[in-house]
Amino acid sequence: MSAFDQDWVISQALAGLNISSELTRLRKVHEDVPRKARRDFQELRAETQAVNKALQITRQGFTPEPFTADDLLGSAAVELKELAAEFHRRALAEEAFRVRHGLPRMADGVQNMLSTLIILLLAVVIEGGVNTSFLLNAQLAASPVSAILFSLLVSVTNVFFSAWAGYYIGRWKKYGAHATDADNPEFVAIRRRAHWQFAVCVVVWILLHSTLGLVRAQETLDSVTPSLMGYLSIITTPEALFLVLTGVGMSVLSYHKGMTAFSDPYPNYSNFHDATQSAKEDFQEGYESCITEIEDRHAATRQSLDRSWKEQCKEQGKVGKLHARCLEARRELIRVVDEAESALSTDIARLAETHRAARGESQPLPEVGLNQLASYQNFLEDSEPPALDVPPNIHDYRSALDEIKASALYELRSLFENLHATNGGHSS
Numbered sequence: 217m218s219a220f221d222q223d224w225v226i227s228q229a230l231a232g233l234n235i236s237s238e239l240t241r242l243r244k245v246h247e248d249v250p251r252k253a254r255r256d257f258q259e260l261r262a263e264t265q266a267v268n269k270a271l272q273i274t275r276q277g278f279t280p281e282p283f284t285a286d287d288l289l290g291s292a293a294v295e296l297k298e299l300a301a302e303f304h305r306r307a308l309a310e311e312a313f314r315v316r317h318g319l320p321r322m323a324d325g326v327q328n329m330l331s332t333l334i335i336l337l338l339a340v341v342i343e344g345g346v347n348t349s350f351l352l353n354a355q356l357a358a359s360p361v362s363a364i365l366f367s368l369l370v371s372v373t374n375v376f377f378s379a380w381a382g383y384y385i386g387r388w389k390k391y392g393a394h395a396t397d398a399d400n401p402e403f404v405a406i407r408r409r410a411h412w413q414f415a416v417c418v419v420v421w422i423l424l425h426s427t428l429g430l431v432r433a434q435e436t437l438d439s440v441t442p443s444l445m446g447y448l449s450i451i452t453t454p455e456a457l458f459l460v461l462t463g464v465g466m467s468v469l470s471y472h473k474g475m476t477a478f479s480d481p482y483p484n485y486s487n488f489h490d491a492t493q494s495a496k497e498d499f500q501e502g503y504e505s506c507i508t509e510i511e512d513r514h515a516a517t518r519q520s521l522d523r524s525w526k527e528q529c530k531e532q533g534k535v536g537k538l539h540a541r542c543l544e545a546r547r548e549l550i551r552v553v554d555e556a557e558s559a560l561s562t563d564i565a566r567l568a569e570t571h572r573a574a575r576g577e578s579q580p581l582p583e584v585g586l587n588q589l590a591s592y593q594n595f596l597e598d599s600e601p602p603a604l605d606v607p608p609n610i611h612d613y614r615s616a617l618d619e620i621k622a623s624a625l626y627e628l629r630s631l632f633e634n635l636h637a638t639n640g641g642h643s644s
Contacts (some may be wrong), residue, residue, distance in 0.1 A: 242564065243560060246559055246560040247556060247595075249552045250552050250556045251595065253545070253548055253549040253552045253553075254549055254599070256545055257542070257545040257546055257548075260538070260541055261542050263538060264535065264538040264541075264601075264602050265602045267535050268602060285510050285624035285627075285628075288624070289624060289627055289628060292502075292503075292506040292631065295506070296499070296502055296503060296506070297635055299495070299502045300499055300635040302498070302499075303492070303495040303498070303499045306488070306494075306495045307496075309488055309491070309492075310489055310491070313485065313488045314485070316395055316396055316397075317395045317482070318394030318396065318398075319482060319485065323480045323486055323489030324476070324480045324481070324486075329477075332473055332477040335469075335473060336375055336376070336379060336470060336473060339371070339466045340372055341371075342371075343367075343370070343462055343466045344364070344367040344370070344371040344372075345367070346458075346459065346462050347366070347367035347371060347428070347459060347462075348364050348367040351363040370428060370463075374424060374425075374463055374466055375466055376470070377420070378421070378467040378468075378470035378471040378474065380474060381414070381417040381471055382470065382471040382473065382474025382475040383474040383475065383478055384474075385410055385417060386410075386414065386474065386475045387475050387479075388406055388407070388409070388483055389407060389410045389411060391403060391406045391482070392404075392406065393407065421467055424463070426450065428459050428460065429453075429457065429460040430450065431456075433450050433452075433453040433456040499636075503628070503632045507625065510621060510625060510628065511621070514617060514618075514620075514621040518617055521613055521614070521617070522610075525610050525613075539601065539602065542601045542602065543601050546599055546601055549595065549599060553592045553593070553595050557591060557592050560592075
């Protein structure tokens with residue numbers, strides 16, 4: 217309190233006047249800081265409430281993209297039913313073929329084609345190498361190259377002719393022999409044709425191997441003389457006999473490979489088996505495709521959820537920062553109110569004491585009255601900070617999506633197994 221204020225108070229006391237106007241002035245002087253702090257707090261609170269309300273609206277409108285697999289399961293039921301029906305229709309056709317032809321076994325799948333070709337090429341090389349060595353040993357070739365070319369020509373002809381005979385002739389020799397209608401003219405005609413074709417092949421093999429034996433026995437590549445003595449000379453010439461036996465062995469190996477390696481030994485059985493396997497694979501691939509569609513949709517929905525959630529987290533971070541500033545502003549408001557009340561209380565007490573002393577009064581100012589005069593608690597009314605919403609747990613949304621996916625996959629699996637067991641929806 218300045219000396220001027222003190223003199224003014226004493227003059228008021230001597231004149232018998234009160235000092236209410238000065239008290240009012242002091243109150244206005246000290247309330248400027250609390251008023252500004254309250255205004256700052258209210259502005260910050262309003263901003264926080266606005267942003268929080270916008271986030272609440274966004275969150276209320278935030279409904280994760282609905283994830284449902286009902287439409288996929290519906291289309292899968294139709295597609296898988298058709299594929300299963302086709303699979304079982306072909307399986308029944310294969311079984312009917314097996315029963316009709318009296319086959320006691322299931323069809324054999326095609327062997328590894330590469331390994332089969334390697335075996336045939338090895339047979340060509342082995343027979344060609346043996347032929348070349350004996351031709352060079354007997355000095356029947358003009359040069360090693362001509363010996364190799366001649367030997368490879370013989371071995372290639374033998375191996376691939378034998379494999380061809382096994383595939384196109386040998387497999388048909390017993391076609392329909394054990395069928396329920398084995399006397400069917402069609403089956404009989406096929407077997408007869410295969411037998412006389414096989415007889416022709418045997419003649420070709422005899423000519424091929426006996427000619428090679430005569431070449432070695434008679435030691436000439438220009439011409440050989442087929443005769444009884446010539447053929448007997450093959451037996452008495454070890455190298456010629458070995459050449460014949462090697463060629464026969466390669467013929468038997470190639471013939472067997474031709475019958476068994478490229479298809480089932482029984483003609484047409486592989487066609488039914490391959491058709492069944494193809495339909496089965498289509499059925500399995502259709503099921504796996506449906507699984508992929510469900511998983512892709514689940515992944516897309518989850519990505520959409522995560523993107524939206526990240527955006528909300530950014531906004532939530534802004535609200536959190538504003539809320540922290542709002543709390544700090546309220547603490548500042550409480551602090552300045554306390555300071556203003558303390559300063560005002562001190563000034564009022566001094567004014568009152570000076571005024572009473574000048575009037576000759578000794579009774580002090582009641583503490584209750586002093587507290588009422590120096591109170592700025594009105595600035596703390598309606599100063600509660602805004603409530604900060606706790607965002608929902610994203611794991612709840614994710615768990616819900618995962619449960620829907622798991623349920624859809626389980627239903628799809630049940631559908632697949634049921635269709636497989638009931639022949640595509642129709643009991644066999």
